[in-house]
Amino acid sequence: MLTSMDVKEEKTILTVQQLNQATRTVLETNFGTLWVKGELSGVKPHHSGHLYFTLKDEHAQIRCVMFRGQTRSLAFKPKDGLEVVLRANVTLYEQGGSYQLTVMTMEEAGEGVLQQAYLALKAKLQAAGFFSLEHKKALPRFPQCIGIITSKTAAALQDILAVLKRRYPIAPIKLYHTSVQGKTAAKDIVNAITKANSESHADVLILARGGGSLEDLWCFNEEIVAEAIFASQIPIISGIGHEVDFTIADFVADVRAPTPSVAAETATPDSQDLFRVFEQKRIRLVQACQRLLQHYALKLDSLEKQLLHPGQRLQQAILRTQHLQARMQVFMQNTLQLNQQRLASMGAHLNSVSPLGTLSRGYAIVTAVDSQHVIQDVKELTVGQVVKTKLGQGEFTSIVKEIMPNR
Missing domain, CATH: 2.40.50.140 (Nucleic acid-binding proteins)
Structure with a gap:
């Protein structure tokens, strides 16, 4: 069997x-x-x-x-x-x-369905003014802190960090981690933007992720993300996908960069350019200082030539004093001589009218002894009166013996 x-x-x-x-x-x-x-x-x-x-x-x-x-x-x-x-x-x-x-x-x-939804939302937001230039916020020239909204595991993050380290290493960086693909990505992005605005650490935000298909990037085409970007008080730079990728977030953002790396370049000044500018300004400042020093050196030389030695100044003062003294002596001599001449002239004139001059010509002045009254008429005399007679040279006292009026 x-x-x-x-x-x-x-x-x-x-x-x-x-x-x-x-x-x-x-x-x-x-x-x-x-x-x-x-x-x-x-x-x-x-x-x-x-x-x-x-x-x-x-x-x-x-x-x-x-x-x-x-x-x-x-x-x-x-x-x-x-x-x-x-x-x-x-x-x-x-x-x-x-x-x-x-x-x-x-x-x-x-x-396709996604493309139709994309175009419909784009038209709606454009009509509402979400893309208008007057709503675009200016980027800070020298950012104090740079916020990055992306996934912590994204390759785009490493590209951004490399650019920031090369161009502007002095600025601190704040990462706001979020998913950038999938059903919850749009809500996560909105929460990240809201958190960045509430903390106010960053003064510019970079919203970024690498390239992908339309559905991979769809979270950046959601209306809630567009509204969060529009409402942000902090300027936002979008760097989503590749140069040919355009999302709704790109149109609403204050500045659109074609790639995450370019977004990092847009957010920062180039430190090498700054160093070159500083060097140029330093050279101009040195040249200006040199010109100023040269100007004052020439001016000092001119003043030095005008400045005399104290001994020379003293010698000049002595000579000037001697000159003034000589002029003063001449002036005093001339003045004295002139005054002497005037005095002599006045003396001669006085002599011509002086009683003494009259006396010198043989006349006499008779005065009463007791009253010093000048006797001008014999009627003022009495016999026996004592009178004083002044002559051109001396005087004498006499007693009136006889009075003889004019006949």
Whole structure:
């Protein structure tokens, strides 16, 4: 009697490659060429000319490749968010074990859902004045503290820190960690902006993340993020994605930079440029001081030439004093001589009218002894009266003996 142990079970063992080949054959045979509609995402043109992207809808996604020979017939430039209709074959990429669509033709089917939402919000916020220049805040020329709103694990953070260290190492940096992708990212970004404004440590903020597809960057297209940026009292520089990526946050931000690194450059002055400016000003200051010193040196030389030795000044004073003394002596001599001449003239005049002059010519003055009264008429005399007679030279006293009036 045979037992189960005696019956050898026949097994068909496939290699991974055989399995993938068989699966590929099944897919290509059963599906053939078909039309598929969806939204483009993660469009990446390859340097070889091939085009790699993902086709998705609200519930699923599939990888796609369009080879160089087919991309040449495209009538438009594929981009993220664009809704298209593909004519493709379902196949399996054996090496990776993932199935994909090999695209033969691509037609525009209208803008994708995300792109439509993006354009609608952009139009709404533009009409509300969120993008107006009058609402843009000026950046500080020399920031005292720089706030960075991004993920602490993001590569963009390292790029920003490297630029800040090179250009403006003196400014302290404050990191406001937030997720930058996913369902909660928009709310996290709003909380980070709000926290930065409430703390008031930073006087400029950099909102940044690296590149990605439209859905990867979608949190920066949310209305709540735009409102938080618009309401921020601190100026915000956006550095989101690559140069070709434009988000709603870029339009609302006070300054838009094409990359996170450029955002860091925009936020700071270049320390090397500052050093060059300081050196130029230092040179101009030194030159100005040298010119000023030279001016005062020349002025000092001029004053020194005008300045005399004290001995010379004393000698000049002595000579001047002697000159003035000589002039004074001449003046006094002339004045004395003039006064002597005037005195002589006045004396001669006085002599001509003086009684003494009259007496000198033989006349006499008779006065009463007791009253000193000048006797001018004999009627004023009495016999026996004592009178004094003054002559030109001397005087004498006499007694009246006889009075003889004029006949």
